[in-house]
Every structure is written in structure tokens, then in C-alpha cells.
Amino acid sequence: MGRWIAGALMALVAIWLGWSIVNNPNFEWNVVFQYLFSPIVLAGLGLTLWLTAAAMTLGIGLGIVMAVMRVSPNRFLSVPATLYLWVFRGTPILVQLIFWYNLAILIPVVSIGIPFGPTFFHGSANDLITPYTAALLGLGLNEGAYMAEIVRAGILSIDSGQQEAARALGMTPAQILRRTVLPQAVRVIVPPTGNETIGMLKTTSLVSVIALSDLLYSVQTISSRTFQTIPLLLVACLWYLAMTTVLSFIQGRIEKRLGPNRQLPSRSWWFFGRLARTVR
Template sequence: MRWDVVGEYLFNPKVLDGVVLTLVLTAVAMILGCLIGLILALMKISSSLLLNVAADGYIWLFRGTPLLVQLLFWYNLASFIPTLSIGIPFGPSFVELDTNTVITSMVAAMLGLGLNEGAYMSEIIRAGIQSVDQGQAEAAAALGMSRRRAMRRIVLPQAMRVIVPPTGNQVISMLKGTSLVSIVAISELLYTVQVIYARTFETIPLLVVACIWYLFLTSVLSIGQHYIERYYARGATRTAPDTYATKFRKLIARTTPVTFTAKEGTRA
């Protein structure tokens, strides 16, 4: 193991650029996935059969095919759709664009990650919404609230304590899943170290550099997830896990001997 090589490339500018791009891809994909997931979740719990079938079809398609295949599909979209046109169906087109110009490697990566994530987030959000007691929506309706306002002000805030834990896991999974976009030549963290070790032949040290950064980023996200869970668990019967500092203080309190004076009966 060449630890000197690990130290040399750990804060290399190209590696740091790859780390930044990894974070950008993660953020964009999760925002897109959450928006799509919210829409699909509302479609699934609606009373419309058409919306139910459309949401189920989307989830079936994107959960049933590998993410790597979806990335390659979007990257090679121009092979069977050379141009993208905007116009009247079965009529004249107002704008025609070259597909390769519109669907770049970055756009293909964002579409592949975001659309795939939306299928998973829809089930997470749906489960969170349905975990809220039906009486909450009925009470909001009795107060004259519209369904949309009740969903935004009453149901979703209570559903967040159920939605946040699996969403945090999805964010961490997405951070690691961005490594798949190296297949479409996006210079994220893994692709960057691959380019470097293809030139220097220091394969293992450069992979260790990537692992160190992934571990650091997932650790930061895990800490953030913990505090967000504690925030949304306020006032609920389910309490979030204690922090390590709190666990350590409780351990010290349990192991510290307690004595009482015989005369005053007070704690010494």
C-alpha cells in the first residue's frame, strides 16, 4: 500500500473537483426524485383510477430496470431519436433540436438518477402520508381547510417523521450511486481517480482515496440525518436515537458510584 500516494492525491484539485461534482449530482438527483416522488405519491392515494395506473406504471418501469441500463438509455437516446421537436401532435413542429445537443452527458446522468430515484421516493412519501391518522384530515376539513391546504399544513408535517429516516438512507445511497455515471464519462469522484490511475498505474492507492472521500461524505450525511430525525420527532411518541455524547454521559452516570452520608442522608 502506497500511503504516500494516498496522501498526495487525497486533496488533489482534480479529485476535489470530482467530489464537488458528486455532491452536485446527488443534490440535483434527490431534489428531482423528491418532486417526482411527491407527485406520484399523491397520484397513488387519489381516487382517480387513471392517476393510480399512471403512477403504478411509472414505478413499475423505473424500479424494474437497473439504474445502469437507464443511464445508458438516456446517454444513447440520440441513436433512435435524432431530433427533439416541439409542436402540435401529428402537425407542424415549431422547434427542432439535435438530441445530442440537448441530452449531454450531464443531462443524461441527472435524468437517469433523478427519474429512477422518483420511483423509490414515491413509495416512501406515500407510506409517510398514509401513516398519519385519517382523523387529522377529517379535523382539517371540519375547520374548513381545503384538501390541498390540509395536506400542506397538517398531513405532510406529521408525515415527515416517517419520511425522513428512509429518505436519509436514499440520499446516502444516491451519493454512492453517482459512481455509476462514470460509465457515461462524467468526471465525478470515481471517474476522476480512474483517469488518474490509468496514467500512474497506482490503482489501489487511488481507489483508497475514493473510499476515504465516500466514507467522509456519508458520515457527514449520517450526522445530518440524525439531527433532522430528532427535529421531526419532537412531540411524537417515537423518539430519535440519542447522540453519542448523550449515550456517553448516560454511561458515565450509570458507572459513577453514588454514596449517601449516614447523618444527613444526602448524596455525597
């Protein structure tokens, strides 16, 4: 009986909220639908998706490398990885974005070459560190620190007895990582990685502070001209909700595919094998 009463109350609250939202003239839903598919908004949406994909690709790649370095017994690898995590997890991402955007103040000229030898590249940092570059560096490097801990947690979640058994069978560290550890650890890694991707989608809104025309910056540009702040913010919210819904669905499908009864092919982990041989 209590469940029916609670359900009825929740239904009444939902109806009341829906009625209030639809009939409140201050939301200006006609303006929302007018700009929902505006070319400027769609261009900002495309940039948001690109930044999310690029930053997560960079972050996952760095996270894998740093995680393997952290679990390595070689201190020349584990200490730099620990320092990397300390810096990028210990400072706000907004500060990092602004820092990368103003990197030319610290390093006006960028030179790449052999120390005390020939220089292969020499150029102005202002030309290299564009808003796109600053956004990718800020988001990707910060995400790499968090992904490193996720991957490391996945590796450490595997019982050490399985690694000892694999070692007793004569497997190399690369083979143990590729065939024993990662096929099981990936099931621990995937759920938080999906959450990190959804979080990254929303974190990209911070690039508006460096004048990069993402989704939020695009709607702010329109609202600064039309003074219709609330409807344009609703446009951004609707698109963010749509994208996070799609990503959540994809995450759920991937988790289902990587269920406890599914076995990952070992050949998918050739990269990890090469990486393990490097840090062995």
C-alpha cells in the same frame, strides 16, 4: 464480566486491523495522501456532490408529485403514476443510465411544439443528451420512483380518523394534506429520505460508465496513468466516507429537529396544498 471480555477482544481486533492497515506497504499511504487533494480528484468530488444534490432535488420533486397522484382516487392520475413506478423501479439504474446516454439512437431529433401546429423547438438529440443530462435523467427519474413510495408510505401512515375529523371541520383536501397529514408524515419521510441521499451519493459512481468525470472516474483516470490502482481507490473511499459522515450528521440533526415534540409550521406546505388542489 462478559462485557469486559468482549470489549477487550474487540479492542485487540481493532488494534490488530489498524496496525495491519497502517504498516502494509501495499496500501501506499504516501500515494494516497499525495492525490487526496489533487485538483482532478477535487473536481470529480465537486461533480459528485452536484449530481447528488441535483438528482435528489429532481427525485424528491417527482416523488411528491407521484405519491399524491398514486393516492388520488382519480384513476387518470393513479394509473400513470403506478406505471412510472413499475418501469423505473423494475429496471436497473445502470441500464437506465446507458439508455438515456444512447437516447439519440431511438429519437435522433427532438421537436417540441403543438401537435399538428407550430414547433417551438427543433434540435438534435445528440446536442441535448450530453453525459451530464443522461446522468441527471437516469439518477433523478430512478430516485423519483423510490421517493414516491417513501412519501406515499408517510401519507398512509397517518390515521384516517384524523383526516375524517379534519373533513368534518370543513377542511378542503388541500388543507387536510397541508395542515394535518404532511406535518405528521414528514417525520416518517425524513429518515428514509436521508438514507436515500446517502445512497445517491454512492450511486453517482455509476456515471463513470458514461465517461462522466465524477470522483470514481477521476481516480480511475489517474490510476490508468500511474498503475497505482489500490491507493487511488483508497482516495475515493476516503472521500466517500467523509461525505457520508457529514450527510449522516446532518440527517441526525434534522431528525432531532423534527422530533415528536416539534410542530412544523403549516405555511411551509403551501406547495402541497396547491398540488392537492390540482389532483383533487
